[in-house]
Amino acid sequence: MANEFEVTITSREIVKPSSPSIHLQEPYLLSCFDQLVPSTYIPLIIFHSLANANFDIYQVLDHAKSCLADTLAVFYPISGRIQQNSIVHRFDAGVPFLVARVTSTLSRFLESHQHNGSNLNKLLPCRPFSQEPSSPEGIPLMTFQMNIFACGGIALGCGLCHKIGDSATGLAFARTWAAFFSGSRRRISRPDFISASSLFPPRSPMPPQYVAVIEKMWFRDYNFTTRRFFFSPESIASLRHLARGGTDAASTLLPTSVEAVSGFLWKCFISASRAVSSTTRPSMLGLEVNLRKRTSSRTLERAFGNLFWPATAVVMPEQGTLPLEELVKLISDAVAGFDEEYVKSLQGEEGFQNIARSLDALQEMLEMEPDVLEIGSVCNLGLDQMDFGAGDPGMVTIGDVRSKFSNFVILAEARLGKGIEAWMIIEEKRMGFMEQDREFLKYAVPITSLKMSKL
Template identity: 35%
Template sequence: MEPKKLCLFDQLTPSTYPEVVIFYSMNDPNLDLDKTLIQLKKSLSETLTLFYPLSGKTKNNLYIEDYDTGVPYWEAKVNCRMSDYLQLRETESLNKFVAIHPFTKEKDNSDPQLAIQVNVFSCGGIALGVSLNHKQLDGETLSYFLKSWAALFTGSPHKVVIPQLSKAASFFLPQTELPPNCVALMDQLWFKKSNYVTKRFYFNNKAISTLKSLGKSETVPSPTRNDVVSCFIWKHATEASWAISGKPRISVAAHAVNMRPRMKNPRSLENCTGNLFWWASIIVNPAQKAELELSQLVALTNEIVSEFNGDYLESMVGEAGFEPISDFVTQLESMMGMDSEKPDIFAFTNWKNTFNVVDFGWGNPVWVGAHGKVGPEFRNMVVLIDSQGSNDKEVEAFVTLEDRQMAILESDSQFLAFAGNGHNINSSL
């Protein structure tokens, strides 16, 4: 098979490993665990035949080849019941359920594209730990893969997502060589050496309803859950940073925007694999805005994200597609040069209806976890996940911040009035 070209956005995305851990209670007394594990491995192999670039290696930030490399696969026993583990309500141990440490700056082109760890609890429950190399996969691509794996496991080939493996590179043309300033900026956006801490916060329906009331305005009369929760976290994380520095400084919220449904023809990128997202960067300059009002942050975020429309995305297609990226780089370089101190950058991504609907015939997951402690070089980041409780309008946020910022956030009474310290997952598992 021919090498698979990376698309432009793959080239701009570093090799680092997000993780997702999906917990299934397996409440079936007739389940044959040994047969289940054999079938999981067999159907995984079948799925990799469809998504064959995931078995390869990255070469020169241009393409994927060597498809015989394969995907690391482990099975691990967990010496406790799933219900006991979930009641701990902590995040650090999530890293034990995956094969590769999350969000570490990787430099080796031989790193795998994907790694799977199947964790079996003493009660028979299973947690699927997935590490994905961001160089080739975004969250949407991983969801295609997992849904296809589940479909083949359950003998439902009609539910398999037929991946469009090469289409992204034909739309968003790769560069033979990225400009050095572009490479440097992307590295700066993704990685900053510090001591990071990840905590899980829970926003129940009452908190979200109140935040929606506080976040609405004439321009955004009906803000979404994602709007208010992300801006609320951004507001308080920024205030924590300002408290540490002793003065306000520029703050940037970088939202990962899925480009697929925003194209002029939403079906043009249907089932396309690759990093088909880009960053909507919302900038608050304290020289222009002294107060961080939630409604203003929501309005500003909606304004910037709405610019990711069909016309803007079409401007990135074809031979001239790098020009908007170059403009983006120039804008951020200019912004970063406005202040003697580096700006605070907070990245946001939303896993709404992504991994909580992957069904291997065991029912929907009882919980979806993001990650524990990240590597020493990463960044401030927030992952929003639909809560697996009785009310699917509730949200869990995995918040990664520098340790001093997190300490202030966890003592911020105005923040904690809305953000609980982890959702108490159903104890009847």
């Protein structure tokens, strides 16, 4: 089964912004959050069956590249290269665009996922969530691979360099490209390139010890595996009920679906960590919070770049086994602290001192060698609204991460908002325990074939 599918690169080119004046733009200034983020590619694979459409694949390719050039003219920093962890310049450097042929139909390829998940990585133009080495000329800030299946279906593999932007930035780019592609110009997103570096100015240079803290949290020396699980609306409702203490009585704790699922995943992760570890260590959860949504003003609504910060919660060994409602309360309290006043406290020169203090505290925590689980959510970011002229995507996913990354979970809405998918990158032994954990499997349904999951 592993050798059944071959993916052969048939062409490579560099796509540049359609506007020749882009190279005259002033260098784009990174924010301090951008400076702290390691160079790693966020992967995404967008599948379209094209089964009910009369498409000429070569016309699709030409149109895709033309619309990509138009999109790069709007999101011009993505076409550049980063210099000295400070600025983005050389906007005419462009982004790699690969075309590949797959010796399989799309349906058979997706079915193969239950046998060999690493087949997905063949559809990507980058190593998913791997720490990329720095180079004098800089790495491409985005890269693409258009995969053409024997049936005519396509899978667009994308990699966004995390240092230039977060998931919200990448999805805004993808939606704008899709808008150009389908001719829906009213859906084109015009990013704000000023607010992030203005409110959260870069350091010159960024102290290396702070970069090292984030790298230590993100990259762990484990063997990881990638799994997908589905939480139905009924399971989510049950978890929210349990997170309130399992009572219908009035409660001050009103967890969101993401908070309830996150608390449940953390609870199961703690159990798995204690089962496979010879010693009991602190458990730390880092829940990525999108700062754009934490202010009453619309200042950061369209801001380009990395605008997230982890809300952290910790369980110490002496606290024993905490029930779900207490774990969810820790999460809810941590997220609630990210209010408008807190976001303002991170701004400007004084703001960076507050960021530095939080990084110092994180470093102290990491010195205790805790079991770390990080969770990010792309719910409500329009993941299923990327219409490239063939309707909404049949399915969206990431690759198969096996590199030295963190224990990390991405929560995504299932199609039409019916439930939540958890894309889990977990250390192999812990994942093995969770896959046999009856409590975990009571709410989380394993997705063994990608056909079972259609965003």
